[in-house]
Amino acid sequence: MALDDLYREVILDHYTRPRNKGTIDGADITVEGANPLCGDELSVYVKLTGGRISDVRFVGRGCSISQASASMMTDQIKGKTLHEARALVGQFKAMMHGEEVPEEELGDLMALQGVRKFPVRIKCATLAWVALDQGVEEFESARGKVEAKATSEVE
Amino acid sequence: MLAERVREDFPILKQTVYGKPLVYLDSAATSQKPRRVIDALVRYYQEYNANIHRGIYRIAEEATMRYEQSRGKIAAFIGATRPEEVVFTRSTTEAINLVAYAWGRANIRAGDEIILTEMEHHSNLVPWQLLAAEKQAKLRFIPFDGQGILQLDEYQRLLSERTKLVAVTHQSNVLGTINPIKEIAMTAHAAGATVLVDAAQSVPHMPVSVGDLGADFVAFSGHKMCGPTGAGVLWARYDLLDAMPPFHGGGEMIMLVQLESSTYKDPPHKFEAGTPSIADCIVLGEAVDYLQGIGMAAIRAHEQRLTDYTLRRLAEVEGVTLFGPRQLDRRGGVVAFATDVAHPHDVAQVLDQEGIAVRAGHHCTQPLHRRLGVAATTRASLYLYNNESDIDALVRGLHVARHLFSPRPAPAKR
Structure with a gap:
C-alpha cells in the first residue's frame, strides 16, 4: 500500500488548485453533502441551459480526496444532460466499489481508483457524487410533480 | 526517562x-496493554473461568473472590472510602448513562437545569440531551476561552436554584485542559446541585482521589489505563447509590423475586445485572497494580x-x-x-x-x-x-x- 496509489499527482493537482470552486446565483440545483464521520461538508450548484449542465460549482471543506473528487466531478459533468450525469455517478460509484468500468468514460477519475485500497476513505471520494445524485433526484421529482400536475390540468 | x-x-x-x-x-x-495484563486475561480463561456470585465450586469461588478483589483495588486506587462505592460498568459511556437513567429519572423534573461544558465528549452530552428531552429539563453550557480554559465566571452566572446537576469532564480529550473540579464541585454543592465528573482522560494519567475531587459521581474506563476493553467504573457516594433505583433489571441484582415484584441487592450489586465482563473486570485490577507499581x-x-x-x-x-x-x-x-x-x-x-x-x-x-x-x-x-x-x-x-x-x-x- 504505497501512498502514491492514494495521492496521485492529478488528485493533488485538483486539491491544491480546485476547478469550479464557488457558488452559482440562481442555480437550478443546490444540494449539500456531509460526512458525519469526519465533519466534511460540501455544497454543489448546478445551472441548466437547454437541458444540459451549463455551469456547475462546489464549495466545501474537507480532505484532499473529497475536494479533489468534487473538483474532478465538476470538470467531467459540465455539458452533460442530467441523465448522462447520473449515469456517470453510477459508473463512478461502481468503480469505487470495485467493479470493472470502461476507462475511457471515466478519464482522469480513474486516478481515484487507488482510494479503494483505503476503505475508510471511499466515502470521502463519493461525497460530492452522492450529493449530486441526490440533488438531481430531488430536482427531477419536483419537476415530475409539476409536469404531472400540468398534465392532469390539461386532461 | x-x-x-x-x-x-x-x-x-x-x-x-x-x-x-x-x-x-x-x-x-x-x-496499549502490558504483558502482565494480557497474561492475566489468559490465566482467567485457562485456569478459573466461571460465573461469579453463583457457583458453589472451587473455580467459581476463585473468580468471585478475584472479581471482588479487583473492586477493592480500584477503590483504593481512587481513594474511595469503601469498595461498595465502585460499580463495574462496560465503559465510561455506560457509567454516565447509568447515572442519567437511574439517578436522572428519579431526580430531574420539568424546568430543572443541567450544567455541562462546551468541551464535553459526546458520552457526557447525549445522555443528558435524552434525559432533558424526556423530562423537559434544560441544558446549560459553560464556555471555554481561546486557551481552552473554562470561563468560571460564566459558570457562576449559570448556577441557580434550578441547577440540579453539574456534569463536567476532568480532562478534555481534545484540548487536554484539566478542569478545576474541586472548585467546580464546591460551587455546585453550595447551590444544592449534584456533580458528575467524566474522568476517562484523567484517572489513567494522574493521581486522582475522589475525596479530593469532591464530586458525587466519577466515571472512567479501564481500557484507557492499561486494562482490557469491556470494563468501566462508576464511583458514587454510597448514600446516592443506595437511594437510586436500579439501572438494568435481571439476574444478579435481586434479593427476592416474585411474579409481580422484586427486592434488590445493596449497592454495588444492584447496578450489576446479568453476567458482567468478568475477565475484564478482574484484569482491570491487574492494570491498577501495574500503574501503582510505577x-x-x-x-x-x-x-x-x-x-x-x-x-x-x-x-x-x-x-x-x-x-x-x-x-x-x-x-x-x-x-x-x-x-x-x-x-x-x-x-x-x-x-x-x-x-x-x-x-x-x-x-x-x-x-x-x-x-x-x-x-x-x-x-x-x-x-x-x-x-x-x-x-x-x-x-x-x-x-x-x-x-x-x-x-x-x-x-x-x-
Missing part, C-alpha cells in the same frame, strides 16, 4: 507497521515533560496551529492541532505510512470543534510508554505531509 523502563512491558510496541516501528500516539482513544505521580511527571517537548516541537513546524492551554500544569498529554495545507485525515494517512498512529476527526466532540471553528483536528495523545523519539517521528511525518499537500506550480500545458 520512564518510557525507556516501561516500553519493554508492552509487547505491541515491538510491532512494525509497513516495515517501520509502531509509533503509538492514540492512547486517549485506548491505551506510581501515578511519576506517570504524570513523565507526561508533563513529554507534553512540553511535543508542544515545542510542533510549534516549530510551519503552518501548525495548536489547541488547548499553553500552561503545563493546566493540561494533560493530549495535543490536538491543525495544519494550514493538509486536512487531518490526510495528515493521519501520511503518518500511518510512517507507522505512526494518531487520531483524526472530531474525536466525539462535534460542538467543541464547531467552537474552535474547525471541522476536524489531528490529535496525538501520550502515555507512559511514549518517548521523545515518538515525537520526533511525528514531526518528521508532518513535514512529509506538508510537502505533499503544498500548492504546486500549475503543470505545463501539453
Whole structure:
C-alpha cells in the first residue's frame, strides 16, 4: 500500500488548485453533502441551459480526496444532460466499489481508483457524487410533480 | 526517562507497521496493554473461568473472590472510602448513562437545569440531551476561552436554584485542559446541585482521589489505563447509590423475586445485572497494580515533560496551529492541532505510512470543534510508554505531509 496509489499527482493537482470552486446565483440545483464521520461538508450548484449542465460549482471543506473528487466531478459533468450525469455517478460509484468500468468514460477519475485500497476513505471520494445524485433526484421529482400536475390540468 | 523502563512491558510496541516501528500516539482513544495484563486475561480463561456470585465450586469461588478483589483495588486506587462505592460498568459511556437513567429519572423534573461544558465528549452530552428531552429539563453550557480554559465566571452566572446537576469532564480529550473540579464541585454543592465528573482522560494519567475531587459521581474506563476493553467504573457516594433505583433489571441484582415484584441487592450489586465482563473486570485490577507499581505521580511527571517537548516541537513546524492551554500544569498529554495545507485525515494517512498512529476527526466532540471553528483536528495523545523519539517521528511525518499537500506550480500545458 504505497501512498502514491492514494495521492496521485492529478488528485493533488485538483486539491491544491480546485476547478469550479464557488457558488452559482440562481442555480437550478443546490444540494449539500456531509460526512458525519469526519465533519466534511460540501455544497454543489448546478445551472441548466437547454437541458444540459451549463455551469456547475462546489464549495466545501474537507480532505484532499473529497475536494479533489468534487473538483474532478465538476470538470467531467459540465455539458452533460442530467441523465448522462447520473449515469456517470453510477459508473463512478461502481468503480469505487470495485467493479470493472470502461476507462475511457471515466478519464482522469480513474486516478481515484487507488482510494479503494483505503476503505475508510471511499466515502470521502463519493461525497460530492452522492450529493449530486441526490440533488438531481430531488430536482427531477419536483419537476415530475409539476409536469404531472400540468398534465392532469390539461386532461 | 520512564518510557525507556516501561516500553519493554508492552509487547505491541515491538510491532512494525509497513516495515517501520509502531509509533503509538492514540492512547486517549485506548491505551496499549502490558504483558502482565494480557497474561492475566489468559490465566482467567485457562485456569478459573466461571460465573461469579453463583457457583458453589472451587473455580467459581476463585473468580468471585478475584472479581471482588479487583473492586477493592480500584477503590483504593481512587481513594474511595469503601469498595461498595465502585460499580463495574462496560465503559465510561455506560457509567454516565447509568447515572442519567437511574439517578436522572428519579431526580430531574420539568424546568430543572443541567450544567455541562462546551468541551464535553459526546458520552457526557447525549445522555443528558435524552434525559432533558424526556423530562423537559434544560441544558446549560459553560464556555471555554481561546486557551481552552473554562470561563468560571460564566459558570457562576449559570448556577441557580434550578441547577440540579453539574456534569463536567476532568480532562478534555481534545484540548487536554484539566478542569478545576474541586472548585467546580464546591460551587455546585453550595447551590444544592449534584456533580458528575467524566474522568476517562484523567484517572489513567494522574493521581486522582475522589475525596479530593469532591464530586458525587466519577466515571472512567479501564481500557484507557492499561486494562482490557469491556470494563468501566462508576464511583458514587454510597448514600446516592443506595437511594437510586436500579439501572438494568435481571439476574444478579435481586434479593427476592416474585411474579409481580422484586427486592434488590445493596449497592454495588444492584447496578450489576446479568453476567458482567468478568475477565475484564478482574484484569482491570491487574492494570491498577501495574500503574501503582510505577506510581501515578511519576506517570504524570513523565507526561508533563513529554507534553512540553511535543508542544515545542510542533510549534516549530510551519503552518501548525495548536489547541488547548499553553500552561503545563493546566493540561494533560493530549495535543490536538491543525495544519494550514493538509486536512487531518490526510495528515493521519501520511503518518500511518510512517507507522505512526494518531487520531483524526472530531474525536466525539462535534460542538467543541464547531467552537474552535474547525471541522476536524489531528490529535496525538501520550502515555507512559511514549518517548521523545515518538515525537520526533511525528514531526518528521508532518513535514512529509506538508510537502505533499503544498500548492504546486500549475503543470505545463501539453
